[in-house]
Amino acid sequence: MTQQGSQASWRALYPFESHFATIGGFQYHYLDEGPDAGAKDRPTILCSHGNPTWSFIFREFINEFRKDYRVVVVDHIGCGLSEKPGLDKYPYGLQRRGDDLLELIDKLGLTRINLVAHDWGGAVAMNAATRRPELFEKIALMNTAAYLSDRVPKRIRLCHTPILKRVLLQGLNVFPRAATTMATAKGLSEQVKEGLLAPYDSWRNRIAVCEFVQDIPTSPKHRSYEALKGTQERLGVFKDEQIGLIWGVKDWCFPPEVFLNKFLEYYPHAFVRKIEDAGHYLMEDSPRETLAATREFFERA
Numbered sequence: 285m286t287q288q289g290s291q292a293s294w295r296a297l298y299p300f301e302s303h304f305a306t307i308g309g310f311q312y313h314y315l316d317e318g319p320d321a322g323a324k325d326r327p328t329i330l331c332s333h334g335n336p337t338w339s340f341i342f343r344e345f346i347n348e349f350r351k352d353y354r355v356v357v358v359d360h361i362g363c364g365l366s367e368k369p370g371l372d373k374y375p376y377g378l379q380r381r382g383d384d385l386l387e388l389i390d391k392l393g394l395t396r397i398n399l400v401a402h403d404w405g406g407a408v409a410m411n412a413a414t415r416r417p418e419l420f421e422k423i424a425l426m427n428t429a430a431y432l433s434d435r436v437p438k439r440i441r442l443c444h445t446p447i448l449k450r451v452l453l454q455g456l457n458v459f460p461r462a463a464t465t466m467a468t469a470k471g472l473s474e475q476v477k478e479g480l481l482a483p484y485d486s487w488r489n490r491i492a493v494c495e496f497v498q499d500i501p502t503s504p505k506h507r508s509y510e511a512l513k514g515t516q517e518r519l520g521v522f523k524d525e526q527i528g529l530i531w532g533v534k535d536w537c538f539p540p541e542v543f544l545n546k547f548l549e550y551y552p553h554a555f556v557r558k559i560e561d562a563g564h565y566l567m568e569d570s571p572r573e574t575l576a577a578t579r580e581f582f583e584r585a
Contacts, residue, residue, distance in 0.1 A: 293475050293478060294340070294475055294476070294478045294479030294482055296475075297340070297343055297475060297476070297479055298340050298343055298479060300315045300317060300343075300346060301315070301316075301317075302315070302365060303315065303316050305388055305391050305392075307361070307384050307387045307388055307391070308361070308374075308380070308383065308384055308387065310361050310366070310367040310369055310374065311366060311367040312358070312359070312361060312366050312367070312384065312388060313339070313358075313359040313364055313365035313366040314339070314356055314357060314358045314359065314388065315339055315346065315355070315356065315357040316354070316355075316356050316392070317346050317350040317354075317355045317357075318349075318350040318351075318352075318353055318354040318355050319350070319351070320354060327353050327354070327396045327398065327421070328353060328354045328355070328356055328394050328395075328396060328397050328398065329345065329349050329353045329354070329355045329356070329397075329398045329399075329400060329582075330356050330357075330358070330389070330394065330397050330398070330399050330400070330409075331345055331355070331356070331357040331358070331399075331400045331401075331402075332358060332360075332385065332399070332400070332401040332402070332405035332406070332408055332409035333357075333358070333359070333360070333363070333364075333402060333403070333405045334402050334403020334404040334405040334406070334428065334496070335363075335403060335404050335492075335493060335496035335497065336460035336463055336480075336484065336493045336496070337363075337402070337403065337463075337480060337565075338359050338363045338364030338365070338480075338483055339357040339358065339359050339364050339365075340364070340479045340480060340482075341402070341480065341565070341567055341568070342357045342400070342567070344567060344571045344575060345357070345400060345567070345575065345578070348575045348579070349579075353398070356392065356394065358385065358388065359483075360381055360384070360385075360405070360408065360492070361374060361376075361381070361384060361492070362374070362376060362491055362492025362495065362496075363483065363492045363493075363496075364483050365483060368488060368489055368491060368492065370488075370491065371491065371495070375507075376491075376492060376495035376496070376498075376499065377499060377507050377508050377511065378407060378408065378411055378499055378508035378511040378512055378515075379411065379508065379510075379511035381408045381411070382408055382409075382411030382412040382415070382511070382515075383412075385408060385409060385411075385412040386412045386415065386416060389412070389416070389419060394419065395419055396419075396421055397413075397419050397420045397421060398420075398421055398422045398423075398424070398582050399413060399420055399422070399423040399424065400424045400426070400578065401423070401424070401425055401426065401428055402426045402427060402428055402567070403427060403428055403538075403564070404428070404496055404499070404500070405428065406425050406426070406428025406429060406430050407428065407429060407430045407512060407515065409423075410423075410425075410430035410515050410519070411430070411511060411512075411514075411515045413522075414515055414518035414519060414521050414522070415518070417521040417522060420522070420526070421526065422526050422527075422528065422581065422582055423522065423526055423527055423528065424528040424530055424578050424581055424582070425527065425528065425529055425530070425547065426530050426531065426532075426566060426567075426574070427531055427532050427535050427537075427538040427543070427564050427566060428538060428543070429538065429543050429546070430512075430515050430516065430519065430547075431512070431515070431516035431519065431546060431550075432501060432509070432512055432513055432516055433542075433543070433546070435542050435543075460480065460481055460484050460490075460493055461481065463480070463564075463565075464476075464477045464480055464481070466536070466564075467535075467537070467563055467564040467565045468563050468564070468565045468568055468569055469532070469534040469561060469562055469563035469569050470561070470562075470563075470568075470569045470570075472565075472568055476568060519550045519551075520550065522551070524551045524552065524553035524554050525553070525554075525555075527547070527551040527554040527555065528554065528555040528556075528557070528577075528578070528581035528582075529544050529547055529548070529551075529554050529555065529556045529557070530556075530557045530559070530566070530574060530577045530578060530581070531544045531556075531557070531558050531559065531566070532559050532562030532563050532564055532565070532566030532569060532570070533558050533559060533560050533561075533562065534560075534561070534562060534563040534569075535562075535563050535564040535566075536563075536564070537564050538564065540558060544556070544558075555580075555581045555584070557573075557577035557580075557581070559573050559574060559577070562574070
């Protein structure tokens with residue numbers, strides 16, 4: 285990657301040691317931080333990003349929690365610093381991504397997991413977690429969904445158009461660039477924008493950005509419809525007290541009145557914290573409030 289190779293300024297915000305595991309035959313990048321990183325019996329915070337982000341968006345979580353927890357942050361295949369295989373080699377679907385996450389969890393021997401999941405990383409992580417609930421203690425969901433929904437914004441539906449998706453998303457990098465302004469309520473520094481965009485600097489490196497958008501089911505014929513339906517049907521394996529809903533209110537993509545309220549149908553007594561001045565990228569808009577709410581949730585009795 286050209287920006288990575290040039291020691292771009294975003295590197296100062298992301299000084300963490302990279303780790304790689306072979307997952308499903310591909311190189312899966314993750315961060316593993318904390319005083320006992322690698323210890324299999326230590327409480328772990330596991331972070332799952334969405335699209336078009338990567339582990340970079342959880343950098344403040346690492347800085348905040350690595351004193352007290354083992355913190356593992358993944359880059360899903362095709363994203364961040366993970367391998368970026370072509371469509372002929374990797375399906376880029378929800379079920380496979382859930383399988384990947386479970387394989388990494390098993391490979392690292394993670395138990396007593398406190399999950400943090402954002403955007404479509406919530407669907408991925410909940411697909412995995414609801415299949416192995418005994419591994420998870422608490423789950424913090426942030427501006428995400430893990431169930432079927434008819435509410436798909438027009439801007440996202442446009443990205444499903446065959447020609448537009450390849451030209452705009454994969455060719456011109458419109459989706460990641462637009463997200464650096466549309467997903468934030470307060471704006472981002474040039475250094476942060478550079479970090480968010482760094483792994484997606486070529487047609488080949490943007491395949492996952494394109495395919496993540498395509499993986500939002502819009503009909504029962506969609507490749508990931510059954511996987512998301514199955515995730516939704518298993519949501520009841522977790523109890524209310526295990527679920528935290530931490531939400532940036534100024535989010536046009538996952539507005540709380542639609543998506544947070546839908547989660548409350550499954551978990552009516554969940555921990556809820558609305559961050560009024562934050563957009564979709566709540567970790568960028570209001571990091572202190574987001575981190576404080578997460579710590580309060582994870583450490584409450």
